[in-house]
Amino acid sequence: MKIIKLTGKIELLSGLHIGGGDDTMKIGGINNGVIKDINTDKPYIPGSSLKGKMRSLLEWNCRLVGYGDGSPFNSTILNKIPEPDKKNAKILLKLFGDKEGEFGITRISVGDCKLIDEGLITSEAKYENVINRQTGTAEHPRQIERVPAGVKFDLDIRVKVLEENEEDDLKKMVEDGLNLIKEDYLGGNGSRGYGRVKFIDKKWSE
Numbered sequence: 267m268k269i270i271k272l273t274g275k276i277e278l279l280s281g282l283h284i285g286g287g288d289d290t291m292k293i294g295g296i297n298n299g300v301i302k303d304i305n306t307d308k309p310y311i312p313g314s315s316l317k318g319k320m321r322s323l324l325e326w327n328c329r330l331v332g333y334g335d336g337s338p339f340n341s342t343i344l345n346k347i348p349e350p351d352k353k354n355a356k357i358l359l360k361l362f363g364d365k366e367g368e369f370g371i372t373r374i375s376v377g378d379c380k381l382i383d384e385g386l387i388t389s390e391a392k393y394e395n396v397i398n399r400q401t402g403t404a405e406h407p408r409q410i411e412r413v414p415a416g417v418k419f420d421l422d423i424r425v426k427v428l429e430e431n432e433e434d435d436l437k438k439m440v441e442d443g444l445n446l447i448k449e450d451y452l453g454g455n456g457s458r459g460y461g462r463v464k465f466i467d468k469k470w471s472e
Contacts, residue, residue: 274421274468281412284453299411311379320443328354341368377422390414
């Protein structure tokens, strides 16, 4: 076995919101804050958010959505997949793991993406509201915290390679997942333009 590593940077092209799960709100304050490192009070991108978004988009891209009951794709429904799509389905299960055990535990480890401190402002409050369809006026204003465009985070992804002939397939699946995120969005409120990102300075190493 060997472990390969993909490093690089995530650059925000629009404001990013990944919620911190803090229900406390001060009067006149932000309704929905971003997740922050408890020691530095700086925002970060949880590895689980990046990994989950990759897997979700890859299942759509590999045409695997709709065969199960809404849960992540697994090997129990592999026999339902048309033959041309089975190769990618198996690579996905190797990479992200298979709860039924046929393809073993997950091979991919996505680290929390730490803020790269370049002296930029790392928090902004964006006002949002609901438009009354009859009057055309704004109602229920609220503030949502975002990490502004231009801020960068470290990228650190590691993949276990068990067989020599599978390395290229696993690398391609990871790269495809990141490209899909670039074309879609990361975090919440993507339909409102949040979470546009690009991945730069990517490099594979052992």
